[in-house]
Amino acid sequence: MKNSKNKKIAINIENASKRYFLRSAKAKKKETFFALKDINIKIFKGEKVAILGDNGAGKTTLLKVMTGIAEPTCGKVNSIGKLVSLIDITAGFHPEFSGRENIYFNGILLGMNLSSIKKLEQEIINFSGIEKFIDQALYTYSSGMVLRLGFSIAIHSDPDILILDEEVVVGDQDFQKKAYDEIEKIFAEGKTIVVCSHVLPLLSRLCERFIWLDKGKVKMDGGKEVVIEYKKNRSKLDIEKIGKIKNEKKFFQFLQSLPIGERFIVEAVSGSMEPLILKGDEVRVERCSLKNIRVGNIIAYWSDEFKNIIVHRIYKKSSKGIFLTRGDSNYIVDEMPVTEDIFLGKVINF
Amino acid sequence: MKILYIRDNDLYFKEEDGKILVLKKNKKEIVELNEVGSLIWKALKTKKSIDALVKKINSAFEGADSKEVKKDVEEFILKCLKDSIIEKIN
Numbered sequence: 001m002k003n004s005k006n007k008k009i010a011i012n013i014e015n016a017s018k019r020y021f022l023r024s025a026k027a028k029k030k031e032t033f034f035a036l037k038d039i040n041i042k043i044f045k046g047e048k049v050a051i052l053g054d055n056g057a058g059k060t061t062l063l064k065v066m067t068g069i070a071e072p073t074c075g076k077v078n079s080i081g082k083l084v085s086l087i088d089i090t091a092g093f094h095p096e097f098s099g100r101e102n103i104y105f106n107g108i109l110l111g112m113n114l115s116s117i118k119k120l121e122q123e124i125i126n127f128s129g130i131e132k133f134i135d136q137a138l139y140t141y142s143s144g145m146v147l148r149l150g151f152s153i154a155i156h157s158d159p160d161i162l163i164l165d166e167e168v169v170v171g172d173q174d175f176q177k178k179a180y181d182e183i184e185k186i187f188a189e190g191k192t193i194v195v196c197s198h199v200l201p202l203l204s205r206l207c208e209r210f211i212w213l214d215k216g217k218v219k220m221d222g223g224k225e226v227v228i229e230y231k232k233n234r235s236k237l238d239i240e241k242i243g244k245i246k247n248e249k250k251f252f253q254f255l256q257s258l259p260i261g262e263r264f265i266v267e268a269v270s271g272s273m274e275p276l277i278l279k280g281d282e283v284r285v286e287r288c289s290l291k292n293i294r295v296g297n298i299i300a301y302w303s304d305e306f307k308n309i310i311v312h313r314i315y316k317k318s319s320k321g322i323f324l325t326r327g328d329s330n331y332i333v334d335e336m337p338v339t340e341d342i343f344l345g346k347v348i349n350f
Numbered sequence: 351m352k353i354l355y356i357r358d359n360d361l362y363f364k365e366e367d368g369k370i371l372v373l374k375k376n377k378k379e380i381v382e383l384n385e386v387g388s389l390i391w392k393a394l395k396t397k398k399s400i401d402a403l404v405k406k407i408n409s410a411f412e413g414a415d416s417k418e419v420k421k422d423v424e425e426f427i428l429k430c431l432k433d434s435i436i437e438k439i440n
Contacts (some may be wrong), residue, residue, distance in 0.1 A: 254371045265378035
C-alpha cells in the first residue's frame with residue numbers, strides 16, 4: 001500500500017455493495033440483506049492480499065464480485081490483466097466430456113490458447129493425479145477428482161491475478177501439499193494474489209496486506225497488525241452448534257446425495273389423500289433412480305413452493321418426464337412434473 | 351487411563367460449504383456441524399483424546415484461548431455422544 005501513487009492498479013472496487021433478498025415462506029415477504037456494504041478497495045499489481053473475516057462476513061461475495069461471478073448491486077469493479085479464480089473450480093466443466101477434453105474446454109475458458117494447452121496437457125494430467133481416468137467422462141468422476149483436475153488446470157493457466165477461496169485446496173494430504181507448494185510458487189512469482197482463508201499461519205507468512213471484513217464492511221485494512229487485531233477478536237470459538245433435520249433445501253440435497261439403496265425417514269408435515277398420509281406420519285424412503293420409477297409408485301420429492309419434501313403417487317408418465325397429481329383436498333393442482341433434480345426416492349412403507 | 355473418542359464411521363456424512371452433515375443411525379435426523387465441529391469430526395476418523403482435539407483446533411485457529419477451546423470441545427463431545435454420532439473408547 002506504500003507509495004500507491006506509483007503502482008499500477010490490478011483490481012479497483014469503488015463504492016460496491018451487494019444486496020440479496022431473503023425470502024421466507026412463513027413471513028411471505030422479502031427481507032433485504034447486504035452481503036457487502038460500500039466497499040472501496042484498490043489492489044495493486046503484484047500485491048498479495050488476504051481477506052479475513054468470520055463466516056458470513058462477505059469474504060466469498062467480495063471475491064465473487066472481484067472475479068465478475070457476481071455483479072455488485074451498486075458501485076464499480078474493474079480488473080486489469082488475466083484473472084483466474086479458484087472459487088468454484090468446477091465451473092466451466094462439461095460432465096459428458098472426458099477429463100482430457102475438459103482440460104481443453106476449461107483451459108480455453110480460462111484464456112489459454114490451444115498450443116499452450118497442448119504443451120501443458122501432460123503436466124496438468126500428472127499434477128491432477130488422475131492419469132488413469134483422464135479419458136473417462138467427467139460424470140464418472142468423484143467430486144474430489146473434478147476439483148483436482150480444476151485446480152490443476154487453473155494453476156497451469158498462468159494468470160496475472162489469482163483469486164483463491166478457502167475451500168480450494170482439496171484432495172488427500174499428498175495432493176494438498178502439492179497444491180500448497182504450487183500456490184507458494186505463484187506467490188513467489190510476483191503476481192497479484194487475493195486469498196480468503198481461515199488458515200491464518202499460512203496467510204500471514206505469504207501475504208503482505210490484510211483486509212478484515214465484518215458484516216459486509218471493511219473493518220481494517222493494512223499490514224500484519226490487522227491479523228493481530230483479528231485474532232484477538234475471534235479467540236472465542238463457537239463449537240457447540242448441532243442442528244437437526246429441518247425443512248431446508250440443503251437437507252434435501254444431503255438426502256439426495258445418499259447412495260442408491262440407502263433408506264431414511266421423513267416426517268409428513270401435512271395430510272394427503274392420495275396416498276393417505278397423516279401429519280406426523282413417518283414415511284420411509286429408499287434412494288433410487290428416477291428411471292426405475294413406474295406409474296403407480298409413491299415417491300418423495302422436493303417442492304420449492306412448499307419448501308418441503310412431498311410424498312405422492314405417480315399417476316402418469318409423459319414423453320417430457322414423469323407427472324403426478326397433487327391429491328391435497330384443499331390445494332388442487334392438475335399436474336406436477338418430477339425431474340431428477342427434485343426427485344428423492346421411492347416410498348417403501350405403503 | 352486416557353479416554354479416547356472416535357466417530358461412528360458407518361454413518362453417512364457429506365461436507366457442504368465447509369460444514370458437515372451427518373445422517374444419524376435412526377435415519378430420520380440430520381446433524382449439522384459448524385466449521386469447528388466439522389474439523390473435530392474429520393479428526394475423529396481415528397480415535398483421539400480431548401487434548402489431541404484441542405491441540406488440533408489450536409493449530410488451525412491460532413490465537414484461540416486454549417482453556418475456552420477445551421471447554422467447548424468437551425461440550426461438543428457430550429452432545430455428539432448424546433446424538434450417538436461418536437463413541438467413547440476406554
